[in-house]
Amino acid sequence: MRSTSSKPSRPFGRPRLPVPDLRKTLDRYLASLEPLLLEDEVRNGTPFEAAYTLRHKWADEFERGIGRVCQERLKALDSASPHNWLDDNFWTKKAYLEWRAPLLINSNWWLAFHDDNLIPEADGPSQNYAGITKWQRRRAAWLLHRMLEFKDRVDIQELHPDTTRTGIWLRDSVSQMFNLGRIPKHQCDILSEPVRSSTASRKVYIVVHDYFYSITVYSPPAPGSTSPQLLNVVDIEQQIRAVVRDVEKRLSNGERATPIGVLSSDDRDRWAANLTHLLSLSPKNQEIHQIILESLMGLSLDHATHVIPSSPSSVPRIRSSQPSQSTLDSHLHAIRSTSTNVSNRFFDKPLTLIVDPSAQAGAMGEHSPCDALVPSIVAEYGVIQGVDLNQFEEAAALEGEFTAEDVPGWERLDWVVDNYIRQECVKAHESARKAIDNSDDSVLWFEGYGSDWIKATTKLSPDAYIQMVLQLAWYKARGEFTATYETALTRMFHKGRTETLRTLTKDSRRWVLSMLDPSCPPEKQYANLKQAVQTHTSLTREAATGKGIDRHLLGLRLMLQPEKNETTPLFNDPLFNTSSEWKLSTSGLSAGHLFRGTGFGAAYEDGYGINYLAAPDMIKFGIESKFSNPLTSTDGFMAAVVDALHQTASICHSENVQLSTLASHL
Template sequence: MLRLPALRRNLLMRQNSTVASKQLSLPRLPVPDLRKTLDRYLRSIEPFLLEDEAHGGLPFDTSYSLRAKWADEFATGVGKLCQERLLALDRASPNNWLDDNFWMNKAYLEWRAPLLVNSNWWLAFHDDERIPSLAKEAKDGITPWQVRRAAWLVHRVLCFKDRLDRQELYPDTTRTGIWLRASTAKMFNVARIPKPMCDILSKPPSTSNPDAQKIYIMVHNWCYAIPVYHPATSPSKLVDVQEIETRIRSAVVDAEQRLAAGEKAVPVGALTADDRDKWAQNLQHLLTLSPQNQRTHRIICQSLLGLSLDGTSPTFSPTGQESLTSHLLAIRATNANVANRIFDKAHTVIVDPSTRAGASGEHSPCDALVPSIVDEWALVDGLDSSSFRVAEPLPFEPAVPEQSHWERLDWDVDDKIKSECINALARADAIIANSDPNAYCFQEYGTDWIKDTLKQSPDAYIQMVLQLAYYKTRGEFTAIYETALTRMFKRGRTETIRSFTRQSRAWVLSMLDGDVSQQTRRNLLHNALHAHSTLMREATSGRGIDRHLLGLKLMLRPLSGEQSALLDDELFQRSQTWRLSTSGLSAGNYFRGTGFGATYEDGYGINYMAAPDMIKFGIESKVSSPRTSTEGLKDAIFEALANMRTLCLTTNAHTASEHAQVSSHL
């Protein structure tokens, strides 16, 4: 789980630090030792081999001995060559062997699947208590309070960016400061650009570039550019929130007048939700149609961030699970607003007529934890009416808006693009219809009880919850992906925690075996939690295995006849088939819910936010799979949380007296 305890404690504090003359430098991400990676890999496949044996496959010892033999051959043969090549690549890399060379492409940019649901993350914000209740009842049409909250959120997000750049928050004298500043820089002024076979990221513009000082907004599927910095100042100074509101209002009035006159936007935004190769073809065609299209796309890519003002609020009840569900669906995208997004953008703030808000973003520039930190800071202070000329925003004026501080970013289209937009909308609707995301809040206990009473890692505990819930709903185990940060290293990003272990398997099976005592189950849980915490330490300290195995495989030269029985083994792939893809954010005090798509059609994407007194789960699965159910897994998770608490309250901590019984289950 991506935990930043110090960051969470201090994020809301105002810090003014003098930057030391010599900045702290981070160590390079190491190339792990080959033999240790192979040994850890063998350890990671043990539960799969035990499962195979239990279901009529080869005996564990036979299967394990074969893989150990392949690992030895790899270590002394072609694997040794691959390791040497990887070390040479690292020496030639300015930052590290992974990020400089292949991680971005292999993890993100080579994927051809649509970004909608499959890759983009989403966050639903809590409502702003300072906004009148009456304003939150709006259902249709752009509203003045919607614009005001949008202006406030954009201003707050950019205030965080500026303070971080000035090193008033987390200066470069701290490791957290180095990581946060470098990571946050990647979520602004950037977008993913579709290309055949492999996408690219747009090149960040210089800070003096006027386009770098703009945001773009989507309203009624039209796009507008709005400058939000004073161009004559050096460094550029953010305009005040009142002026941002005024500029957004002017663009909205223009869009409203166009709509009233019978004009309708061509839904080009839907093309960004399409298959990446299809979008690459259509973008190339768009760029050849006119210089205006080239300018529109350039500004979208180079702008600070996106703002989507949705024109409808899906039917929802003001409170309860139904409200949360509809909010989450609207932020992820619905049939009504899918064309009011640019899915390529790294960070988009989204506000609907009722002032419900959230954010979504393209995953490749930085992981979702980074924008969640920025957005959480933006949400800490609710809307301050004293920052505006009038306490309550006035209705939109029908007069022709003054155009000095906004610009239409229209697309010149032909019949081909119009047709492609219709087709893209249909494909996006199918993706949306097949996606079943929701968020749930378990409120019986949270991290305080896990840490204070059990003296255990909340993250490890939640991972055991997920494994127990999955097994109870599926009757089988799966490979589990959990994200870990390698932020202590220069340009470090993520590593995999392989949560399914021999110890976790033994504990899950014991929970469904009526002949196993409660105390034995407790001891097995202790072992599983300890094993998981060990894996987390290894992953965050540069000793994980999945990135290293990827690098080794990419160093292999099959055209020269190089091959490896270990890497060609079906179990090698099966152990990376993540039907449970999981990740954790902060406590999420300012978020109603979050989520991302399942990696596999019959799997789950699960995000969780563990607070002192509650745990929130964001779950996504596919409607088309008869083997998954978002609601069903939630019920199993809540049941597992209750059962585990009962287990821990009715037994003693790990005892040596039952060591023999515990060992027999392993």
């Protein structure tokens, strides 16, 4: 349905996100209930026909009554909205800013980069300052420079120009990653406005040993130009070196920073109250917070490499030629945050680069301004080209000739604190430690096959195939089905972000049950898989083209006026909530050649958060759950995923299936 807005319908070459057709949304919603109703019937609940007929009746009444009113209100809101009805009014607040849970694990994403093979073996201790190594500093400078170079090249359309919809979407999305931050407020946070012209907008803030600093990474615009110039990588590294030498001097004098960063990991209302108190202590604190918000991005230099001991595992995850499981998990945990580095972060920033003394690197970010795919694209550009050793040769010759004071561009960002803030830091650290200790986070590298084999052998969509595997794994692990969330992008629309793709369908349920039926022949199991994948692919297309249901249902609910006693059994139905309890919350990224792993927190205490990377010859899964819940185990679920991947491949390898697949493509 075309928007009735008087605003341009195709701003910058992309259409407005439509308000979906009400009847079609209701029909798709009813279809999404079918597998849940079938399961309820099997488990001695209400017979399917009776339960489905009742929901259909409620949907019909809603369409003819208050639903029609809500739909018209939604269209009117769209007409009054500059970009679209959803993102201008609801999504960021409802999905992120009103959420009071800590950003740590619950909301922020994390991404572990592959090592840079061009970096030499570690130098001796004489090259270290405050536990920060030379190649740690250099890789940090290199990655900062590369990521900012990507931002600049996209901005001037040297990369991904506006001649394509992808280019327009990417430039708009990348602009939401830099020079802004999330500000905690009581009940609902806000986002700062991106600032591109202040002195702080040319800076990056750094956290080292819990001390905050800033470095200047752009020179002011040249005469006749409006664009600042990105400094060369050596100048950036010199400022980083000056910072860590200053930190070493402070530590050697017995000083210790108040770990302000850990306050940002706390419950949002508590952080809001603490920030208000902190800013009231001194105008200097207000200035520091503004610098952090307006700065391009953050850099956390950890002074220790996180290592967890190796332990035997029954899960066949990786080959011996690859990094050990303990190495992969140690790296992933360090980026997610550990109890020893959590105060060396500031969780309100959309992009923070993290580098440890071994030069292992990664990134984490606050989710509300843009979705994780965007920083992963920026990170890929940063990682794909390793450190150019030649650029550091001259700097190496002058390594010891400059003091920190000789290097321009950096400054201390020293907070003014009192005993109350010190005590709150201790409490916040304890809360963070409990959350981290409860986070069962790991990465699975499955090398049995990848997207190339899936496409060539099964002739199916790799993403849909993986989603079916996750359905099978969940059922194997839990003996039941659950509502499943997959992220679908609506980037074809102006200011579009995401839509929910409901993976659990009547067809995916039928396939899973057939895989557990020893009497079901492989040909039938494959036919069921093919139908489930086709259904999933159709849902993917609908979600991506503005015909998804969950954002529309959200908008309709928010158009009800409770003060006028407007209500509907459709939304009061307990099954309405159950159908969107995403105990299996999933999202796919790129092929992940340059990433060791990635992750985000489970949406429910008894569920899993799963981010997967499908490469041509392997599939990586980042999986997070909670140790405290007896129904979940990340190790156990990884074993179920491996088993499901092998079992699904086995039916595709069946001779009869192979002949049937070949014949269908002749």
